[in-house]
Amino acid sequence: MSDPTITVVVIDDDKTIRRFIRTHLEADGMSVFDAQTGAQGLAQAATRLADLVIIDPALTDREGIDVIRELRGWSAMPVIVLSARSREEDKVAALDAGADDYLTKPFGLPELGARIRAHLRRQIAGGRVGSPEVRFGLVTVDLAERRVLRDSRVVHLSPTEYRLLAALVRRPGHVLTHEQLLGEVWGPLQINNHHYLRIYMGHLRHKLERDPARPEHIVTESGVGYRLVGVR
Numbered sequence: 001m002s003d004p005t006i007t008v009v010v011i012d013d014d015k016t017i018r019r020f021i022r023t024h025l026e027a028d029g030m031s032v033f034d035a036q037t038g039a040q041g042l043a044q045a046a047t048r049l050a051d052l053v054i055i056d057p058a059l060t061d062r063e064g065i066d067v068i069r070e071l072r073g074w075s076a077m078p079v080i081v082l083s084a085r086s087r088e089e090d091k092v093a094a095l096d097a098g099a100d101d102y103l104t105k106p107f108g109l110p111e112l113g114a115r116i117r118a119h120l121r122r123q124i125a126g127g128r129v130g131s132p133e134v135r136f137g138l139v140t141v142d143l144a145e146r147r148v149l150r151d152s153r154v155v156h157l158s159p160t161e162y163r164l165l166a167a168l169v170r171r172p173g174h175v176l177t178h179e180q181l182l183g184e185v186w187g188p189l190q191i192n193n194h195h196y197l198r199i200y201m202g203h204l205r206h207k208l209e210r211d212p213a214r215p216e217h218i219v220t221e222s223g224v225g226y227r228l229v230g231v232r
Contacts, residue, residue: 005029005030005031005159006029006030006031006051006052006116006120007030007031007032007033007048007049007050007051007052007159008025008030008031008032008033008050008051008052008053008054008116009032009033009034009035009041009044009045009048009050009052009053009054010022010032010033010034010035010053010054010055011034011035011036011037011038011040011041011044011053011054011055011056011059011064011067012034012036012054012055012056012059012082013036013037013056013058013059013060014056015036017056017082017105018034018036019034020109021034021054021109021112022034024109024112024113025113025116028113030116031048033048033050036060037059037060037061037062038059038061038062038063038064038066038067039061039062041053041055041059041067042067042070042071045071045075045077045187046074046186046187046188046189046190047187047189049159049160049163049185049186049187050077051077051078051120052077052078052079052080052116052119052120053071053077053078053079053080054079054080054081054082054112054116055067055068055079055080055081055082055099056081056082056083056084057081057083057085057090057094058083058084058085064081064083064094065093065094065097066097068081068094068097068098068099069097069098071098072097072098073188074183074184074187074188075183075184075187076184078100078101078116078119078120078122079098079099079100079101080099080100080101080102080103080112080115080116080119081094081099081101081102081103082103082104082105082107082112083102083103083104083105084104084105085104086104100119101115101119103115121144134169134172134231135231135232136172136217136228136229136230136231136232137208137209137210137216137217137230138150138151138210139155139208139217141165141166141169143166143169143170146162148162148165148208150207150208155207155208157204157207158203160185160186160200161200161203161204161207163184163185164181164185164197164200164201164204165204165208167180167181167184167185168218168226168227168228169228169231171228172228172229172231173227173228173229173231174227175221175224175225175226175227176225176226176227177224177225178191178194178197178224178225179191180225181197181225181226182194182196182197185200197226201218201220201226204218205218216229216230217229217230217231
């Protein structure tokens with residue numbers, strides 16, 4: 001899962017904890033960004049195109065529960081809570097707000113890493129495709145390895161291009177609106193920037209379609225969005 005790199009955002013007001021987690025995850029090949037406040041964390045999650053968020057609900061500017069709810073308004077990325085609060089009602093509140101997991105402090109870094117990998121695997125398996133490997137035309141997308149082949153040759157995609165393709169691949173045949181794709185790939189602050197979408201769809205078509213000017217698989221639904229067709 002190293003190409004494109006997994007991106008994790010850590011939201012915790014304890015600088016030592018943030019550095020502790022960051023050092024371990026970066027040694028495991030992940031790209032890690034950290035934030036001290038909920039507002040900073042939401043901005044990082046959106047602008048860094050995070051694959052997963054780790055959050056302590058006891059933040060200085062706002063409750064982490066509210067941050068989780070806001071994240072859930074525009075993203076299905078896994079959220080792991082790390083908290084010194086061990087009461088059952090705290091765990092239930094975090095999970096009900098949209099968190100996927102809850103670890104109490106102190107915690108073991110190997111366990112945290114294992115839970116991150118497990119949630120990312122579940123996210124892939126929970127997609128709307130029955131297999132982590134999807135084919136259309138000459139293209140094979142391996143969601144488990146985050147690898148794309150065209151006619152058996154590796155296609156190098158930027159992280160943004162890959163995230164956009166993965167959004168389409170996980171919902172084959174479904175029309176995804178401009179706002180859905182912009183929110184999922186660029187974050188909620190960019191849902192009106194349709195030109196981003198047109199530019200990156202052009203990149204994908206150039207790299208994956210037989211004739212980018214007449215796409216057979218990444219098709220436009222005029223005025224609405226895009227759809228991936230011909231998946232087998």
